[in-house]
Amino acid sequence: MRKCILYITVFSLILSGCGSIYSNYREVEQLLVIETMGFDYLPGGVQLTLASGISSAGIKGPIRLSGVGPTISAAMDQARNYSFEDELFCSQTNSVLIGEKAAREGMEAYLSYICQSPILRTDVPVFIIRGGSAFDSIMGSGDSQHGVSEILKGVTEYLETRGGSHIFKAAQISRDSLRHGSALCCALEYSESAEPPTESSQPDQIEGETSSARTLAVAGFGILKDNRLVDYIDKDAAVGVSFLINNVGISSIQLEDSMGRSIVLEISGGGSQVKPRWSEKGELTGLDIALEAKATVMEMNDDADLSRESYTKQLTQALELRLAQLVGDVLRQSAKLEADFLALGSQVEQHSPLLFRHMNKSFSEALPALDFHIAVKASLSHTNDMKESLT
Amino acid sequence: MKYSYNLRQLLPLATVFFLSPALRLVPSGTAELAGRAAWVSVPLALPMLLLYMYFISRFLKRRQDGEGLAELTLRSLGGFWGRLVLAALGFWFMIYGGFMLRSGAVRIITTIYPNSSAALFIISMGILGLFAALGAERTLVRSAKIIKPAVLAVLVLVLSFALVTVRKDNLLPLTVFECEGCIKGSLAALGVGCVSVYMCFFLNGYELEGERLFLRLSLWAVSVLALLFWLNTDIIGAFGHELTTRLSQPFFALVRNLVFFRSLERVEALVVSLWIFSDFILISLCLHAAQHAFRLVLGRQAEYKGEKLFDFSHGRWVIWLCGTGAVLVGCLFAREPESLELWSRQIIPGVNLLVALLLLPAVYIIGRVLKRI
Numbered sequence: 001m002r003k004c005i006l007y008i009t010v011f012s013l014i015l016s017g018c019g020s021i022y023s024n025y026r027e028v029e030q031l032l033v034i035e036t037m038g039f040d041y042l043p044g045g046v047q048l049t050l051a052s053g054i055s056s057a058g059i060k061g062p063i064r065l066s067g068v069g070p071t072i073s074a075a076m077d078q079a080r081n082y083s084f085e086d087e088l089f090c091s092q093t094n095s096v097l098i099g100e101k102a103a104r105e106g107m108e109a110y111l112s113y114i115c116q117s118p119i120l121r122t123d124v125p126v127f128i129i130r131g132g133s134a135f136d137s138i139m140g141s142g143d144s145q146h147g148v149s150e151i152l153k154g155v156t157e158y159l160e161t162r163g164g165s166h167i168f169k170a171a172q173i174s175r176d177s178l179r180h181g182s183a184l185c186c187a188l189e190y191s192e193s194a195e196p197p198t199e200s201s202q203p204d205q206i207e208g209e210t211s212s213a214r215t216l217a218v219a220g221f222g223i224l225k226d227n228r229l230v231d232y233i234d235k236d237a238a239v240g241v242s243f244l245i246n247n248v249g250i251s252s253i254q255l256e257d258s259m260g261r262s263i264v265l266e267i268s269g270g271g272s273q274v275k276p277r278w279s280e281k282g283e284l285t286g287l288d289i290a291l292e293a294k295a296t297v298m299e300m301n302d303d304a305d306l307s308r309e310s311y312t313k314q315l316t317q318a319l320e321l322r323l324a325q326l327v328g329d330v331l332r333q334s335a336k337l338e339a340d341f342l343a344l345g346s347q348v349e350q351h352s353p354l355l356f357r358h359m360n361k362s363f364s365e366a367l368p369a370l371d372f373h374i375a376v377k378a379s380l381s382h383t384n385d386m387k388e389s390l391t
Numbered sequence: 392m393k394y395s396y397n398l399r400q401l402l403p404l405a406t407v408f409f410l411s412p413a414l415r416l417v418p419s420g421t422a423e424l425a426g427r428a429a430w431v432s433v434p435l436a437l438p439m440l441l442l443y444m445y446f447i448s449r450f451l452k453r454r455q456d457g458e459g460l461a462e463l464t465l466r467s468l469g470g471f472w473g474r475l476v477l478a479a480l481g482f483w484f485m486i487y488g489g490f491m492l493r494s495g496a497v498r499i500i501t502t503i504y505p506n507s508s509a510a511l512f513i514i515s516m517g518i519l520g521l522f523a524a525l526g527a528e529r530t531l532v533r534s535a536k537i538i539k540p541a542v543l544a545v546l547v548l549v550l551s552f553a554l555v556t557v558r559k560d561n562l563l564p565l566t567v568f569e570c571e572g573c574i575k576g577s578l579a580a581l582g583v584g585c586v587s588v589y590m591c592f593f594l595n596g597y598e599l600e601g602e603r604l605f606l607r608l609s610l611w612a613v614s615v616l617a618l619l620f621w622l623n624t625d626i627i628g629a630f631g632h633e634l635t636t637r638l639s640q641p642f643f644a645l646v647r648n649l650v651f652f653r654s655l656e657r658v659e660a661l662v663v664s665l666w667i668f669s670d671f672i673l674i675s676l677c678l679h680a681a682q683h684a685f686r687l688v689l690g691r692q693a694e695y696k697g698e699k700l701f702d703f704s705h706g707r708w709v710i711w712l713c714g715t716g717a718v719l720v721g722c723l724f725a726r727e728p729e730s731l732e733l734w735s736r737q738i739i740p741g742v743n744l745l746v747a748l749l750l751l752p753a754v755y756i757i758g759r760v761l762k763r764i
Contacts, residue, residue, distance in 0.1 A: 123648045178633035346560045353564040
């Protein structure tokens with residue numbers, strides 16, 4: 001009798017939470033696995049756009065759907081309600097896109113949703129669509145062979161390995177916003193693809209008409225202040241950011257030598273150290289930023305000769321100057337916006353914790369008055385090109 | 392009296408009991424009070440916890456054959472006051488068990504079953520706890536001994552993989568200004584450690600003869616605090632104290648982010664399910680301790696003698712009342728998030744600390760002064 005009651009109780013425990021599962025139990029094949037999620041601002045609400053991967057959707061191509069509602073959950077319900085799918089499985093969401101307008105209105109609600117949701121990971125990468133909406137990006141990117149999820153996988157791998165950039169995830173953006181009042185977020189632009197459109201991607205194309213496939217490309221960083229997008233850092237200037245946040249990836253940089261000839265260097269490593277300068281009264285007056293960079297020569301023109309020490313030295317100096325310019329531009333942007341999106345305040349605090357604590361205003365407010373001194377030490381380790389040209 | 396288990400078998404019960412409130416209270420609580428230095432709060436609790444272990448060992452040296460803390464309380468304070476204090480403790484343990492029913496149900500709902508009702512989880516777990524309370528103490532102790540390695544293995548695995556997510560700037564720098572917050576934050580770890588130990592010693596079936604009680608309890612305290620320190624460091628190091636205070640379940644958010652060998656991910660449902668065992672042990676122990684206290688108040692022997700399930704003799708009807716009371720508390724208390732937060736962060740830890748650091752020492756002092764123990 002006792003065992004019988006125990007078994008009944010154990011089964012009721014197992015089944016007790018399953019009102020949400022056994023009443024809508026689905027096989028794996030019946031789930032639409034969502035890999036990309038997008039948020040756009042609408043007056044009084046939000047537009048949520050979802051996209052599956054190619055593998056989940058099958059041979060027809062990625063499945064994309066959208067819903068609108070006063071809240072994210074309401075938009076999700078609408079998308080689910082009005083779709084053909086049995087169940088939307090969002091736990092595999094690998095990327096979140098936020099339209100530019102939504103980012104300018106404020107990202108706090110979206111970041112909160114991601115961090116509090118039991119279905120999303122807090123370390124999901126977040127991207128801002130520069131000059132566009134998440135809806136257009138998700139609905140229009142790719143073709144029948146490549147959906148937006150596949151494109152974003154490629155973008156993520158590109159950013160992780162090279163591109164001089166860094167992927168900012170929801171938890172990190174939230175934390176930086178809470179700690180520094182400002183944060184960075186990767187930006188993408190919705191633009192024409194470098195690949196010609198395939199026939200299969202243009203099923204409705206009228207004969208004689210041409211159109212191009214569209215894709216998402218890396219477009220630098222978005223600067224967030226108080227969880228709102230305020231400005232951008234272009235892709236070319238992203239190298240400066242990577243040095244200042246000590247996350248230098250492989251990236252290319254084009255220089256001109258003394259004769260005005262183009263040389264392409266590949267930066268392979270480096271970092272920075274920030275030392276604050278304090279006045280006698282304990283006020284922060286400036287920052288000394290020491291950069292170290294390692295590079296290799298990727299491409300050079302006819303007359304360049306790396307065996308000459310003077311030429312190599314000149315090239316190194318040009319690299320140092322260029323890096324100093326890039327870093328200086330980013331610092332000036334940070335000072336102008338009074339936004340510590342580079343977390344320089346943390347580095348100052350690490351260096352001088354007691355003086356930092358006694359500052360009479362916040363680090364962001366002190367930024368515009370700071371004097372930046374940048375010293376760069378670069379080295380060329382080797383060349384991937386020939387030592388001398390063929391001519 | 393024939394004892395059914397010894398201290399070595401009892402301490403796993405304290406460890407499993409410790410895990411559930413530790414995960415609930417310590418990361419968010421210490422982050423809120425100590426900020427970036429929250430990870431230092433836990434080691435700061437060690438001196439006070441060791442002092443408490445010394446007090447408990449001195450108190451238990453006064454026990455006679457077959458006595459636990461409940462019997463010692465009755466003997467120290469005498470008939471009326473002893474019964475009054477035991478009745479109050481019995482009510483508190485029942486309420487604590489009911490709160491844990493609610494807290495555990497909310498944890499399952501927020502992490503795994505977002506569309507479910509808490510009541511079914513509360514009632515199911517309440518019934519299981521009742522069955523455990525109707526049985527022998529040694530069954531509960533042995534269950535904890537079986538559950539402990541599984542839960543600890545999962546915890547160590549998760550914390551090991553989570554080390555790669557720790558960032559230095561989330562933990563450092565530390566300044567002297569964080570001291571006050573750290574000391575306040577250490578109370579969370581201290582409270583959880585104290586309640587885990589004294590709840591276990593409300594049972595009375597353990598053999599202590601020949602045990603170096605203070606040494607064993609001290610080693611236990613060091614090991615659980617070391618584990619808690621590791622847990623806190625991983626969570627604060629991964630999320631930062633600002634985000635940790637805003638996450639409702641920071642440990643399970645950490646588990647949600649983990650990827651094992653680039654293949655296995657999203658295992659938080661399994662980890663949450665494993666914590667059901669810790670909840671079961673905690674709730675069962677609360678019911679055991681509550682019914683034990685109430686039966687002593689009624690002048691009955693609280694020892695299990697192989698009675699059948701529906702045998703209400705020797706005051707066993709009290710066990711059913713305690714179980715029903717705990718389920719009612721779980722269903723009716725803290726139904727709103729703000730109320731749950733208040734109970735979780737302030738009322739429960741506060742009262743547990745009062746019992747541990749004021750009531751029990753007062754009982755001991757009175758008993759020693761009046762030469763009753």
